Amino acid sequence: MSEFLRNWLTVAVIGGVGVLLASVFLGLGSLVRPSRDTPQKGMNYESGVDPQGDMWSQANIRYYVFALMFVLFDVEAVFIFPWAARLESYGMFGLVEMAIFIAILALGLFYAWRKRLLRWI
Amino acid sequence: MNTVVTAVELAYWQQTAIRSVAALVAVLIPAGTLVYLYLFKMMSFMQSRLGPMEAGPYGSLQLLAEVGKFLQKEDLIPRAADRVVFKAAPFVVLVSTFLLVLVLPAGPDLWFINVDTGVFLALAVSSISVIGILMAGWGSASKYSLLGGLRAAGQLVAYELPLVLAVIGVVIQAGTLNMQEIVLAQANGEIFGWGAIGNPFVITQFLGFAIFLVAVQAELTQPPFDMPVAESEIVAGYLTEYSGMRFLLFFIAEFATAGIFAALAATLFLGGWYVPGLDPASDLFNLIGPLVLLTKIVLVSFLIFWFRFTYPRFREDQLQQLAWKVLIPLALANIVVTGVLKVVF
Structure with missing residues (x-):
């Protein structure tokens, strides 16, 4: 191998x-541990009162936009890593190329910023 | 792995057996050191109390006592919980920790894997723990857990980016993704022609180091970034329904990851197993390398835990804004400036 x-x-x-x-x-x-299960031990913890309603209650996923932007920037990082490792041999050409790439992505971030998407609504 | 005993040439399965034991040591020793030194003692002293004093001299055997205590706790799983997901979650988090330790070199010949994608692999496997935490939050079928899991996912995702982008500055300077070669690049480097201490990237990449530490703090969900387990709001977040051994597995994983992230910071920014003044190819580093690395881990994690014990908790919107409006633009600027300097000089 x-x-x-x-x-x-x-x-x-x-x-x-x-x-x-x-x-x-x-x-x-x-x-070594004991195992004496009672119905009370199997209940969910809700600050001492009996659990109310469905456990998988609907939650407001506020970071939906953040998740989208994360995908955007994570893909960017995948592209930057090989470039960063070989920058010495690319020289000025590679630098200008990546500057344009980063500028476009920074523009995306700036757009989201101005659209007030970066606030936790 | 094998040149400490220089003459012996080990077969692959023997090397792997040694590496398996070494991985256990590399995960558990820093975790135990950090918990005792910082969580038990430093935190106590900063709060004008003594901390554990009974078990062993200065409470040094407290860790064993704690493990013994957790072993005896009843294993409770909520009836409403998704049992498979609930049980699998601590495994996922712990495996993520074990995979993270793999890329760390502890000496010229002391490494688990020597791959050219080292840094990339570390950053990739570090985000596996997000899945484990989401599984814990969802599988518990508890409202507090679900909220905690969602908060954790939102936070880890947001701080993953500054973490990744801060490392790119180091990669540009070293010109490689291989951890071993990054250490050598720092050992053999020079700062504008002055090479007495090599070039630990913390000097030239100080901004990157600072961003990395802040992002690590958030990735570990430690205060001031402990929104996912904020005890005054959502009890214990995704850990609410976990008790006994399963809770301990999460706890071990958290502090082991703290140690490993400190080791990553030490390797990327502080020269890893190298100390200035010696030949990096010298066989001596196979002996003292792990100790040097452990010393640097303790130093870096001193910073991490200092922040932990000092700052109050962020509000959720402040937390997201810090990541997106401060850290990411700073990290992007850092990449561009580093790239320009690299090409021009």
Whole structure:
């Protein structure tokens, strides 16, 4: 197996170590902890009173716009990383290219700002 | 991994076994150090009290006592909860932490993986924990948890960007995404022809370092960015329904991630395992590298925890505005200025 693939196999193995650690902790706990379930223990916590209504109540997702803008800028970051690593060989050409790219995205941010989308409504 | 015992050439499975143990150490040791040193002791001293004193000398065995306590707690799952999602959430968060530790080099030959996309991988896996937190918030089927989960998602998403953009300045200066080469670039670099201490990027990228630290603070949902677990408003946010061992897993993951983010900041901005005055290729660093890195972790996380214990909580709209109106424009300007300086000089 090549060195490259071995690196990624290591990633999978260490991820497994994480799962293992969590399982060992929970497994150890199940040996010593008590288990006396009552209906009251299975209730949700709502500051001491009985839970009211549906648990998955509708919430106002106010950051919908922020999530959209996050996608925009995250994609931008994907493009900037390879450029940043090779900037020395691109020289002035690469710099001007990326300046235009960043300027367009900054314009998008500025537009959202002026449209008052960046306020937490 | 294997040149501490210089003559021995280890097979892949042996290396992987050592790396697995090393990953456990790298996750748990900084987490334990930070919890005892800062959460138990420094916080207490800053609030004019002693903190834990009973278990062991100066309460140093308090951590073990806490784990023993959590082991004995009953494992409660709300009846209304989505059991699979509820149980899987702490696993997702902890695995995200373990994947994050992978890219950190602790010496010239001490690394978990040596890939050319190191920084990129770290930033990618660090956002997996958002999914775990959303799972915890949704799976608990509790109103407080749901609100906390949504708040956490909104906050982590907003501060992911300054985090990523602040790192790009370092990448431009180092010209590589490989963590090991970033360390070497700082060790062999020079500041305008003066190379006595190399070029730790904290000097030339100070703005990036500051943005990175603020974003890390928010990513860890620590005060002043602890809206998702604001106890006076939504009890404990997405952790409300978690108790006993499952809560401890979230707790371990939070402080392990604090240590690893501090290690990332140390590697990207403070020279990682390198100390000035020595040859970076020297075999000595395979021995002292981890200690140097741990020292730098403790130093960086001192800043993180200092902020944590000092500032009051942000309001939710202030939190979003800080990210979008201050940090992101600053980070973009930082990229452009760094790029111009890199090409011109």
